Amino acid sequence: MHRIGVFVCHCGTNIAGTVDVKAVAEALGKEPGVVSSVEYQYMCSEAGQTLIKDAIKNLKLTGVVICSCSPRMHETTFRRTAAAAGINPYMVEIANIREQCSWIHKDKATATEKAIILGRTAIAKVTLNTPLTSMESPVTKRALVIGGGIAGIQTALDIAEAGFEVDIVEKNSTIGGKMTQIDKTFPTLDCAACILTPKMVDCAQNEKINIYSYSEVESVSGFVGNFTAKIKKKARYVDAAKCTGCGVCTEKCPMKNVPNEFNLGMNNRRAIYIPFAQAVPKVATIDADYCNMLKKGKCGVCAKVCTAGAIDYKQQDEYVEREYGAIVAATGYNPISLENYDEFAYSQSKDVITSLEFERLTNAAGPTSGQLLRPSDGQHPHTIVFVQCVGSRDTSGCGKPYCSKICCMYTAKHAMLTRDKYPDTDVYVFYIDVRTPGKNFDEFYRRAVEEYGVHYIKGMVGKVSPRADGKLMVQASDLIANEQLHIEADLVVLAAAIEPDKSARSVATMLTASMDTNDFFTEAHPKLRPVESPTAGVFLSGVCQGPKDIPETVAQASACAAKVIGLLAKDKLTCNPCVAHSNENLCNGCSACEKVCPYGAITYSDKEFRMPDRTVAIRRVALVNPAVCQGCGACTVACPSGAMDLFGFSNKQIMAEVDAICK
Amino acid sequence: MDKREEILRISGVDVRKCMRCGKCSGTCPNYDEMEYHPHQFVYMVETGNIEPLMNSKSIYKCLSCFACADRCPRGVEPAKVVEAVRLAVIRQKGQNHLKASQVPDVLDEDIPQQAFVSAFRKYSK
Amino acid sequence: MQVNENKEFRPLIVAFCCNWCSYAGADLAGTNRMNYPADVKIIRVPCSCRVNPMFILRAFQRGADGVIMCGCHPGDCHYTSGNYFARRRMTLLFSMLDFLGIEKERTRVEWVSAAEGAKFAATMNEFVETVTKLGENKRLEDLRCKKQ
Numbered sequence: 041m042h043r044i045g046v047f048v049c050h051c052g053t054n055i056a057g058t059v060d061v062k063a064v065a066e067a068l069g070k071e072p073g074v075v076s077s078v079e080y081q082y083m084c085s086e087a088g089q090t091l092i093k094d095a096i097k098n099l100k101l102t103g104v105v106i107c108s109c110s111p112r113m114h115e116t117t118f119r120r121t122a123a124a125a126g127i128n129p130y131m132v133e134i135a136n137i138r139e140q141c142s143w144i145h146k147d148k149a150t151a152t153e154k155a156i157i158l159g160r161t162a163i164a165k166v167t168l169n170t171p172l173t174s175m176e177s178p179v180t181k182r183a184l185v186i187g188g189g190i191a192g193i194q195t196a197l198d199i200a201e202a203g204f205e206v207d208i209v210e211k212n213s214t215i216g217g218k219m220t221q222i223d224k225t226f227p228t229l230d231c232a233a234c235i236l237t238p239k240m241v242d243c244a245q246n247e248k249i250n251i252y253s254y255s256e257v258e259s260v261s262g263f264v265g266n267f268t269a270k271i272k273k274k275a276r277y278v279d280a281a282k283c284t285g286c287g288v289c290t291e292k293c294p295m296k297n298v299p300n301e302f303n304l305g306m307n308n309r310r311a312i313y314i315p316f317a318q319a320v321p322k323v324a325t326i327d328a329d330y331c332n333m334l335k336k337g338k339c340g341v342c343a344k345v346c347t348a349g350a351i352d353y354k355q356q357d358e359y360v361e362r363e364y365g366a367i368v369a370a371t372g373y374n375p376i377s378l379e380n381y382d383e384f385a386y387s388q389s390k391d392v393i394t395s396l397e398f399e400r401l402t403n404a405a406g407p408t409s410g411q412l413l414r415p416s417d418g419q420h421p422h423t424i425v426f427v428q429c430v431g432s433r434d435t436s437g438c439g440k441p442y443c444s445k446i447c448c449m450y451t452a453k454h455a456m457l458t459r460d461k462y463p464d465t466d467v468y469v470f471y472i473d474v475r476t477p478g479k480n481f482d483e484f485y486r487r488a489v490e491e492y493g494v495h496y497i498k499g500m501v502g503k504v505s506p507r508a509d510g511k512l513m514v515q516a517s518d519l520i521a522n523e524q525l526h527i528e529a530d531l532v533v534l535a536a537a538i539e540p541d542k543s544a545r546s547v548a549t550m551l552t553a554s555m556d557t558n559d560f561f562t563e564a565h566p567k568l569r570p571v572e573s574p575t576a577g578v579f580l581s582g583v584c585q586g587p588k589d590i591p592e593t594v595a596q597a598s599a600c601a602a603k604v605i606g607l608l609a610k611d612k613l614t615c616n617p618c619v620a621h622s623n624e625n626l627c628n629g630c631s632a633c634e635k636v637c638p639y640g641a642i643t644y645s646d647k648e649f650r651m652p653d654r655t656v657a658i659r660r661v662a663l664v665n666p667a668v669c670q671g672c673g674a675c676t677v678a679c680p681s682g683a684m685d686l687f688g689f690s691n692k693q694i695m696a697e698v699d700a701i702c703k
Numbered sequence: 704m705d706k707r708e709e710i711l712r713i714s715g716v717d718v719r720k721c722m723r724c725g726k727c728s729g730t731c732p733n734y735d736e737m738e739y740h741p742h743q744f745v746y747m748v749e750t751g752n753i754e755p756l757m758n759s760k761s762i763y764k765c766l767s768c769f770a771c772a773d774r775c776p777r778g779v780e781p782a783k784v785v786e787a788v789r790l791a792v793i794r795q796k797g798q799n800h801l802k803a804s805q806v807p808d809v810l811d812e813d814i815p816q817q818a819f820v821s822a823f824r825k826y827s828k
Numbered sequence: 829m830q831v832n833e834n835k836e837f838r839p840l841i842v843a844f845c846c847n848w849c850s851y852a853g854a855d856l857a858g859t860n861r862m863n864y865p866a867d868v869k870i871i872r873v874p875c876s877c878r879v880n881p882m883f884i885l886r887a888f889q890r891g892a893d894g895v896i897m898c899g900c901h902p903g904d905c906h907y908t909s910g911n912y913f914a915r916r917r918m919t920l921l922f923s924m925l926d927f928l929g930i931e932k933e934r935t936r937v938e939w940v941s942a943a944e945g946a947k948f949a950a951t952m953n954e955f956v957e958t959v960t961k962l963g964e965n966k967r968l969e970d971l972r973c974k975k976q
Binding site for chain 3: 672
């Protein structure tokens with residue numbers, strides 16, 4: 041039998057001013073199960089709490105109802121009070137008679153009547169409360185960072201700085217990501233490599249950081265604090281421990297015509313390669329698609345010239361399984377393919393290039409050693425047309441509906457640098473809007489216009505036609521002059537939209553992290569929890585969450601690291617005990633709950649059941665992982681058989697509340 | 704019916720989707736012949752400034768090549784707006800520019816039949 | 829005399845509010861001392877998706893005159909997608925209730941954020957007024973549970 045104590049708070053005159061607290065205490069004292077009903081000036085005060093504690097002990101109360109302010113205010117306070125007096129903290133219910141009663145009503149009689157009903161509702165609920173215990177789960181003190189671009193590097197460095205171990209998994213043979221391909225960075229124009237490579241070296245040298253380059257995450261299981269990831273180390277046919285990165289093999293390899301992806305195919309590399317001089321780890325990799333030895337069994341030049349004996353043609357993919365407490369997605373981006381934009385003649389002319397290709401053309405380590413030359417004939421271009429929003433803000437289905445955010449600034453940078461280095465070139469930029477929110481960004485764009493004489497034209501290029509003499513005829517609109525322009529250009533640079541890396545989708549599936557329609561990871565809250573995924577223990581860093589530039593990426597990466605450190609610093613995680621649970625006798629294994637769960641907390645397993653006729657039946661039943669469940673209750677409603685219920689807000693409890701209100 | 708409403712109904716175009724990039728006018732192969740350009744058609748219909756469009760020769764200068772509709776990144780389809788203005792004009796009484804009886808006079812053996820069909824569509828009810 | 833009759837009839841309104849947005853919005857309405865009728869009784873649920881159609885049926889069965897469900901704005905759900913489920917379920921349920929004779933005006937879904945105390949109060953005032961005009965709900969009511 042329940043022994044419930046009711047405590048009505050005056051809250052000075054806040055409640056007592058409009059609610060007749062004596063009458064409320066009296067009325068509630070008559071409710072079934074209530075053994076004591078008292079009122080007091082301030083329940084949350086030291087004296088008030090002592091009153092509650094004494095009552096629990098002396099009257100052997102099993103449940104407590106406090107009629108006071110909002111549970112959002114003092115629920116934890118009173119739960120602690122109850123726990124201190126020796127009963128389960130979840131046997132406390134609060135009736136909100138301040139914010140939702142005394143403060144909104146003026147008439148004393150009405151307010152008192154409502155307070156009684158609210159109190160009765162809380163009593164009805166508390167009689168159905170069950171003691172709940174917060175579960176604890178251990179935390180593996182190691183983090184996994186998926187993606188080794190600037191976002192992943194910064195997150196890993198910050199986590200390592202706090203003393204935790206970090207593994208970076210990078211699918212390419214070196215870390216560094218897109219930033220390694222960029223020449224200069226806006227708005228300060230410092231060289232990308234000069235600021236990035238020291239960080240890459242820091243990563244390699246940091247004892248706490250372990251880099252799995254040329255590797256991919258195969259699968260992830262577990263939950264916050266206790267993830268297990270299977271990592272595939274792809275065969276690079278070079279023993280990374282032995283390779284000294286001298287590069288002799290990359291000079292001697294006879295396969296010379298392999299498109300160099302680091303320079304976006306604008307020049308060639310060998311079948312064995314190191315992407316660039318500052319690669320980390322500086323280890324050669326054999327491209328199995330082009331290596332004669334691997335394809336035909338003939339050649340072996342690299343093995344002959346390697347003094348370290350690092351070449352191993354028989355190397356196989358290797359799998360590593362490790363445990364992690366937190367996982368960071370930093371999968372990055374790629375420019376979109378321009379196949380839907382035939383009007384810009386990207387596939388017809390070598391002199392129509394993307395902005396990332398332009399970066400390589402102006403980079404000292406690029407295919408032209410930093411000379412801005414037309415890819416077709418190696419001549420200096422004299423008229424360059426930049427086209428913005430190629431594939432961005434496109435709802436027609438050809439491109440991406442969002443703004444890629446970085447294009448306005450890098451185009452201003454390209455235009456400015458071109459005018460600075462080659463003052464004899466005419467530079468046109470066609471824009472729809474110039475979006476430059478950011479510190480010193482608009483000043484930078486204005487400098488391109490005012491000091492460097494870049495022609496910014498409000499309008500869009502409609503068509504680029506390559507002419508037989510090698511010129512590119514650009515037909516475009518100038519909306520302000522209300523004219524159509526025909527420009528003879530030597531080079532056309534397209535600011536292609538950016539999209540999340542293709543691998544992000546499979547990573548999201550593995551992590552049960554949600555994505556939006558554009559394949560960007562969704563954050564737990566768009567404003568207040570921007571670096572966490574809704575899945576506990578999974579964090580987001582960099583462009584995989586949404587388009588952003590380098591400063592923003594680094595800021596987010598550090599924020600993400602702070603969240604990871606906050607998680608790893610805990611020895612144990614206390615979980616909210618108000619989670620879903622399934623009655624396996626009722627569960628029919630339909631998977632309805634699994635589909636609505638936003639956290640992937642529900643799994644299915646085959647279980648043996650003893651049947652009435654003494655046979656054993658195997659049935660598929662749902663199982664909720666209480667460490668992952670956040671207690672939203674979506675599954676409880678989706679469940680057709682009523683097997684799923686939520687602790688703390690059970691079907692019966694809410695029904696009882698409804699009944700009490702409608703009595 | 705309000706002219707703006709009429710044109711929106713005939714064309715089935717949501718002019719509010721236009722983000723004023725000007726790609727339609729950048730694409731238009733007959734731009735210089737037109738007094739009002741494709742982007743202006745969309746903008747002027749949106750603001751309800753229809754009269755000048757209806758009185759302009761531009762509606763007959765549009766080649767109906769649909770390049771603007773094809774390349775519009777927002778799916779606005781300016782060519783349909785031009786077509787709708789044209790239709791609004793020829794639906795007015797006495798606005799027939801070509802009658803079947805006039806055809807023999809203008810018949811030229813070198814003109815492809817498609818051009819005739821197209822001309823009927825453009826110039827008559 | 830119409831006015832007097834209406835004054836006598838006070839509707840019974842059950843409001844389901846999600847813990848993270850709407851319940852906090854209701855609290856804010858209180859903190860700002862905004863008035864709305866005492867006929868509204870709020871039940872706290874973790875998320876609008878916790879509201880089982882059963883609860884609403886039960887409320888009508890036990891004599892409620894109107895049921896309103898409040899949740900976070902679409903896209904702002906604390907649990908990412910809960911309010912989308914709730915929205916779909918309620919659309920279906922309400923159209924079914926309408927079919928059963930419980931007017932559409934007696935049921936309502938409203939998105940109230942934690943900052944929208946004023947909206948909460950205004951919504952409740954409006955809803956109570958609408959339900960008051962409709963009068964007592966007779967459909968689905970279990971007479972055995974009727975107040976004496």
